[in-house]
Amino acid sequence: MVQTNQEIKLTSMKKEHAEQIDNALNAIAKKDVQSIFFVACGGSMASLSSGDYFVSREVAVPSATYTSNEFIHRSPKTLGENSIVILRSHSGTTPETVEAVKFAKEKGALTVAISMDEESPLCAAADYVIHYNYKDGSDAIDGEAGMYYTFIFKLLNQLEPNEKYERFVNQLQGLQSLIDINVNEYTAKGDAFGKKYKREKLIYTMASGPYYAHAYSFTSCLLMEMLWIHSNAIHSGEYFHGPFEVTDYDVPFLMVMGEGASRPLDQRALDFVAKFSDKVEVVDVAEFNYGQTDEDLREYFGSILASPVLRVYADGLAEHTGHPLSVRRYMWKMEY
CATH class of the missing domain: 3.40.50.10490 (Glucose-6-phosphate isomerase like protein; domain 1)
Incomplete structure (x- = not known):
């Protein structure tokens, strides 16, 4: 914990x-x-x-x-x-x-x-x-x-x-500290991820609930746009309806385990993918440091904290591939 x-x-x-x-x-x-x-x-x-x-x-x-x-x-x-x-x-x-x-x-x-x-x-x-x-x-x-x-x-x-919305807004005043704490705690993990996967040409991401948006952003904006690594964001609930057929021992997956209602979808997908791939990395939102955040508000905060934590994983890849996140081939450089 x-x-x-x-x-x-x-x-x-x-x-x-x-x-x-x-x-x-x-x-x-x-x-x-x-x-x-x-x-x-x-x-x-x-x-x-x-x-x-x-x-x-x-x-x-x-x-x-x-x-x-x-x-x-x-x-x-x-x-x-x-x-x-x-x-x-x-x-x-x-x-x-x-x-x-x-x-x-x-x-x-x-x-x-x-x-x-x-x-x-x-x-x-x-x-x-x-x-x-x-x-x-x-x-x-x-x-x-x-x-x-x-x-x-x-x-x-x-x-x-609903009074919980008011509590959430009040507790947002501690957001910067929570971001700083979690980024610090995940920096070493992000660096290890970058070192381990620096030669991979393809990395899938998987999530559900509000965290699917983070998987999409990590896939499209960080892996594909900024790092030129092939990827696809797979919804955990859709994994078994086609995408799981690409699972193999040498296929990398980054799994975002959510905090909240859709977590059972993530667990089911993780249980399967971990059996057949030797390259599964997990970012478990339930293990984030929430400080004194109320228990019933953690799902909301987890959705915010997932973004800076995943950015640390992209930073790790950028460091070990020697590919800065600022480099583009097409974006902002031509008419499209």
Whole structure:
């Protein structure tokens, strides 16, 4: 079991950030919300889909995650004046997402843009903006995870009030300490992972529940985009419906064991893959250090902490392959 006696530093969100969240929530409170859409691309879509998971599980309002371009071309029938569309682009310049916010507004939806750049085209086009600080020395509560999860859980509490949502938002004030503690505890494991798998040309990732978004992001953004390693994100519940046929003694798998409702799916998949592959690595979210976090809130925090922990595994690969995570062949270098 993890140790829980480390000192957790609490930090309050900056006033201007708290006001941005409250402004969006006040506007949403005036609407008869009948649908919520989460719209973005790549890693931004993955981060939003974790929130979608909790919205769909916790409240009775239908929600869905879309990649930006398909959102426009599919044009969901339920999209309209009673819809909330939450969009994210790290830079705020992703063309498909900028077009998606314009499309949503044309349909009458209330739009909320999440980005690190308040002056970006995405934020300029949206009804409301939630800006997060990035790599400027700010505490995590004002970063992308802190801002997004504060907004999502305040939204949940607004739609269907529950005291646990308030406790979660309050305990988010210790997020930076929890991230620092877990990154420190997993650094050696990430380095060992990189050393062991540095020559692999393919690594599969597997997860379920809100952690499937992390498997997707790790696969698409870290392994494929940044490290040029072939990969595929496999949902633990879908593993036995085709993908398990590729399992063999020399096929690598990174298994993210979730904390929460879908953990039995992960355990079933892990029990099988470990029998036939000699290259199975496990990141067990239940073993993260949660400090003094309330037991019933750990699933929510686990979803946040999984991202920085998995980044440590990518850093390990980058170190031992000599391939910096910043290198690209095509992205930002040509028209596409």
